[in-house]
Amino acid sequence: MKKLDNRISIGFQALDELASVLRQPAVSQVFVLVDSNTVQHCYPLVKAYLPEHTLVEIPAGEEHKTLASCDSVWCRLTEKAADRFAVVVNLGGGVVTDLGGFCAATYKRGIRFVQVPTTLLAQVDASVGGKTGIDFLGFKNQIGVFQEPAGVFIDPRFLTTLDGRQLKSGYAEVVKHWLIADAEAFAFQRHAGVVVEDWTDIIRASVATKQHIVEADPLESGLRKVLNFGHTVGHALESYLLQQPGREILHGEAVAAGMVCEAWLSAQRGMLSAQELEQIEVFLFSVFEKVQFVTLETAVIAQLALQDKKNSGTTINCTLLDGIGKAVYDQPVPVAEITEALRYYHRL
Amino acid sequence: MKKLDNRISIGFQALDELASVLRQPAVSQVFVLVDSNTVQHCYPLVKAYLPEHTLVEIPAGEEHKTLASCDSVWCRLTEKAADRFAVVVNLGGGVVTDLGGFCAATYKRGIRFVQVPTTLLAQVDASVGGKTGIDFLGFKNQIGVFQEPAGVFIDPRFLTTLDGRQLKSGYAEVVKHWLIADAEAFAFQRHAGVVVEDWTDIIRASVATKQHIVEADPLESGLRKVLNFGHTVGHALESYLLQQPGREILHGEAVAAGMVCEAWLSAQRGMLSAQELEQIEVFLFSVFEKVQFVTLETAVIAQLALQDKKNSGTTINCTLLDGIGKAVYDQPVPVAEITEALRYYHRL
Structure with a gap:
């Protein structure tokens, strides 16, 4: 499995850099994971930068950072016959970046993922450090792995989509x-x-x-x-x-x-x-x-x-x-x- | 997280070596994963070598190499408040070693596990190489990670428990x-x-x-x-x-x-x-x-x-x-x- 650039890009150029990374020939398929909020407020800002892709949506909220949501993501990857050269783009806050990272890190023993954090919390915390995971029996991040993303793309314009x-x-x-x-x-x-x-x-x-x-x-x-x-x-x-x-x-x-x-x-x-x-x-x-x-x-x-x-x-x-x-x-x-x-x- | 000896022990002394590894002070709790076959035929052979432990049983058979079985293993680890110094002993064939390895590698982002393979298949294949995983939607090992066990203990006497x-x-x-x-x-x-x-x-x-x-x-x-x-x-x-x-x-x-x-x-x-x-x-x-x-x-x-x-x-x-x-x-x-x-x- 070839590495993408292991980069962190912060600023108004971040989405341009995301676009160029996803257009590399070593990428067979692109999956974009969103939640019911980011599909409305963030996906429209990103769409133009993305190559052909499959959109995968999970319900928004920490209460959906569960094995059931992973199940639905793994299902979509499997249905679309995602191979080891597929890339998952996690577009959302910490729930999406943590859960999407975990799903990618465990699908076929690991495919690449990139983080496009859309909340300030995910931008300064969740998308850096390689922690992925989900909640279990009420315990936060009880199930997960350490896996670095293939890239992190932080555009501060997403912050205008957040409430105070x-x-x-x-x-x-x-x-x-x-x-x-x-x-x-x-x-x-x-x-x-x-x-x-x-x-x-x-x-x-x-x-x-x-x-x-x-x-x-x-x-x-x-x-x-x-x-x-x-x-x-x-x-x-x-x-x-x-x-x-x-x-x-x-x-x-x-x-x-x-x-x-x-x-x-x-x-x-x-x-x-x-x-x-x-x-x-x-x-x-x-x-x-x-x-x-x-x-x-x-x-x-x-x-x-x-x-x-x-x-x-x-x-x-x-x-x-x-x-x-x-x-x-x-x-x-x-x-x-x-x-x-x-x-x-x-x-x- | 301290490493146990990353060893492979093959022969009639293997269980003695398992015993000494599990008695190290860096081990807080021992969990022994068995299936409905190995609890009957193999666990009695191993029991005397184990320190105090919690027995975790899953149903035998490839059809139970599923997320549902993982769920039950993670539940037991959580209920018993297993911390990062706990060790999971996987006693069984490839289903137990693969699934138990995956559960341990993802519980709290990874606790240690040792493999005690009881079938010839698991002894020569499943327990070496760090592949862990479960089946998903009919695809073998669709979900999993690469993670080396902390030790592999192979006793050929287990082979007498197998049918031809x-x-x-x-x-x-x-x-x-x-x-x-x-x-x-x-x-x-x-x-x-x-x-x-x-x-x-x-x-x-x-x-x-x-x-x-x-x-x-x-x-x-x-x-x-x-x-x-x-x-x-x-x-x-x-x-x-x-x-x-x-x-x-x-x-x-x-x-x-x-x-x-x-x-x-x-x-x-x-x-x-x-x-x-x-x-x-x-x-x-x-x-x-x-x-x-x-x-x-x-x-x-x-x-x-x-x-x-x-x-x-x-x-x-x-x-x-x-x-x-x-x-x-x-x-x-x-x-x-x-x-x-x-x-x-x-x-x-």
Whole structure:
């Protein structure tokens, strides 16, 4: 199986580059995976750049990031007799890029896929790092593989298709990248706020931070875990609320809450000053609404954090901040302290 | 994720070595995957060698090499909160080793698994080479990944649990290894026949042949395709008959028929002499019964070969023999000629 260029293209030229990659002779068939949102709002912007292709649609939403959706994608690939030189173009947010990547990585033991992320979250996070996967029994990304895409094409114009809540959800990962690796950007941006004219530079810096970390540790044996900052508590919160109809929150909203909790845990250990903790809280609450839950639920949510991929046995290994702009991974935190952190957040 | 020893152990000491590997401190939990046959006939032989573990059972048979079986395995791993340091022990034939390998390779983006193959087929073929997968929509191994097991433990004593038909099925892959890479062994064995006292040496030589080829080309971009000898026609035949209740044949039986067809294709191209073709036919028919189909079915079976993973567009790339003991891959064969080959076989 020949490689396409293993490139990341960010900016208004990205779709032109996608077009030229898909027209290579080593590509036998092109499949474009969309969801019920991106087929309406994004596919029309991309269509002109695509060679002849088969459109494959899955329903939109995290609740469809399932084996059943994979089944339907694999069916279409099989029906169309996709061979090992076929390419899957994943056009959508994190659900489409993660699920489409997993389907391609496992179809006939792996065909190539390219990511065309259409949400800020997918642009700065999901499409970089080779993580693919689906949810299972309520656990996020429980089934998946590590597989790098053959290319990532990020056009900031897609962001105009998002509502404010979706845009902010992605912004949480941008903030995370500042908090774990770029104190200067955080200092600058916490005054500038979330209103941005051209996202290109912010995306580029955020992708560069993530790429730098992922390249040093592709299989998450060490350093890469710093990217989990905010995610131990965030994932647990997200999983918990996902199972409660009407209470679902977006990934970034969960991560923002998780970052407050984990910053508090860092402060408890004297790794973060009270002033830094306050800066983080003030900034995050200026962008994100507070996630609603009651004190009684905190212990159950903390228990869910135990099932997180990064834990061994009964210890919860968290990534904490050692000052703004520096993260340390594998910090053991007892479940009871996760509960405490959630209670702290609840009282804010 | 720490590696276990990436070893292959063949002989009566294999289970002792399995035991010592599973007792390493880097192993948090052990899961043993069996099917409804191996739980009866093989698990009792292995049990004493295992540390505390969770037994996971799937129904026996190729018709259960499905996503539904994976679902049940992933459920058990999730229920038991298997973390990234858990190990899955696949105890069974090719269905268990392929499916269990796939489940482990995709659970939390990959946990370790070891293969304890209990059929001759799995011992000389399925457990070496890192291919994992399941069937989908009637296509064999349509969904899967390449992932090396953390260890392979082959005890020839398991072969006493097999009936003659199962044993012969595995023998087809042994013969294939001779035909593509070991003319001397073929010359010797075609006089000796299939009655064997101690399989250890035959298994060891066969595994060595396969390993040698796989190591030179782990992702099947070239050389490894020689291992597909007999499989283009064989897989098509197997898939076709699998969908017809009462006509199912074993993998090795299909491959034996496929080898006759593909040897004939080689002879048609002057790559194999008439005498060599006859030697192959006489030997294979002395071991395997003829696979039954009617002339009218040959075109449909040939069409199925097109959907094989190794093909691009409408060309069927076959591995053919350039004399006994030497194989050449990517030999284009028109579908009509596959039909001819099946008709030749039918007339024999």
